[in-house]
Amino acid sequence: MTLQFPRMPEQITKAESRILDYISNNPEEFLLSSIGEVGEKLDVSGTTISRFVRRLGCGDYKELKRLVADQNISEGPAAKLMQTLHSEEAFTVNNWFLRQQMYLQKTLEGLEQEEFQKAVSALCSAHRVFIHAKSASSSLGQLLMFRLRRLGIQSVLLPSGGSEVLEGLSQAKAGDLVIMFSFSKLSQEGKMILGYRKEAGYQTLTFISRAFVPEEERADIQLFAYRGEAKEYHSMTAPAALVDALVVAVSEQMGEASVENLSHLYHMKKTYAPNR
Template identity: 55%
Template sequence: MELCLAISPGELTRAEQKILDYINTNTDAFLFSSIGQLARRLGLSDATVSRFARHVGCTDFKELKSLVVEQAAGPAAKMAGTLSQDGGFSPIAWLERQQLYLQKTAQQLDQVEFDRAADALVSARRIFLHGKNASSSLANMLAFRLRRLGLPVSLLPSGGSELLEGLLQAEEQDLVVMFSFSKLSREGRVILDHSKTVGYQTLAFVSRTCIPPEEQADISLFAYRGEEKEYHSMSAPTALLDVLTVAVTERLGQRGSDSLERLHQLKTSYFPLG
């Protein structure tokens, strides 16, 4: 990254230019360094680092880090921004923050859209799930939950030509579920575009409230994951998948209960101690 300052680099001392160069070329390491660690790494004093922070318009080293977080991008910057909140990391404060995320998700929940999602899962001839990177864990969890209820579920490959080979199996009356939180991926665009030709329905889990029409799935469910510069939590999306599973189970009625009972009998027969 290239840190934008309120002063010209020419106004910096040689030691300050050394600090700036380190921030620009080792942003992730800087974000996770204390003032003492940074000073020792660069062979400078803590006071020199403090003066640099004030010289570039920050009140202290902590504010300098916040400035870098605002301008940086990537998972390290998000994690550093999260750790710097509320005066430092606290597991209790983190868990309380997740409660806030759940509340925001609940406030944004569209009951009509949620019902459409549950109905689509129950009525689909086949269900295809696509998740990549961190979202792959959500796709796997949803596949596990739905498969136990006896629903026909398949996991699509995360990308490349293998995704196309899997997507080739999706037809009309099928449902393709995708996770499209911060932005629509290239694979997501393929899924939405191909649905126009084939006619399968699409369900997307999103964390944006304003989505361009061309990026919208047939059904969308919102889950709040934190601010743009924060570490993006999976607490709310996971809870949303769980409540959707419960709603699907309710709709399946005896059909779902029978599937769970058959699974229990198989476990008892083959893995009696499991």
């Protein structure tokens, strides 16, 4: 849900970004929550929320609630695409690439470096890597699996949906890593993956585009990638760049082992597939 405010500050803090993200993605829950309850959930003070409310141009918390309640915004892929196309005077490839630069910058600002390093270490130490990606994210899952296999990391692509996910997930054990792409909301398959991790003992890593994620939807490791506002066409530029950055960092940490794996693959191709 994309909200319109009397004014939007040019610069907002990480705490304010969490507040805005929470309100946009959980409007019904927000409308039923007091300022203290929201502050406790987001780990920010009531003073911070009140100050941000005023920076948005609202007189107080109650006025912000009325604004959220009154707005009825169209959703869905078609509406998002139309919103993106009409956000500029005319679409040009130059404007589009400039926008992607902004998405990459926002990703860099929202990405926790400690989480990124945890992801690198988890991939390097994992016995096996299971990847779940569906819909538009399936291309990212394929890319990640391809890159990891070239480094000699055993990677498996889980079925995209339904009970078949459980059939693949049943093979995951302690020492394995399960990766999923859960940008705007947690899918039913994502709930299965998080729900089964305690019993199986595997670690979880998720790619998100939300500044706030409820505790029950949190993976062990979370990597943030900005894809645009809720009502915009959702770009895959930043997530794809983040996948490649992760693979390069893993390769560097593996050191000579990654070079040996790539060299071995190269010689196999020369020997057994000379025409390729």
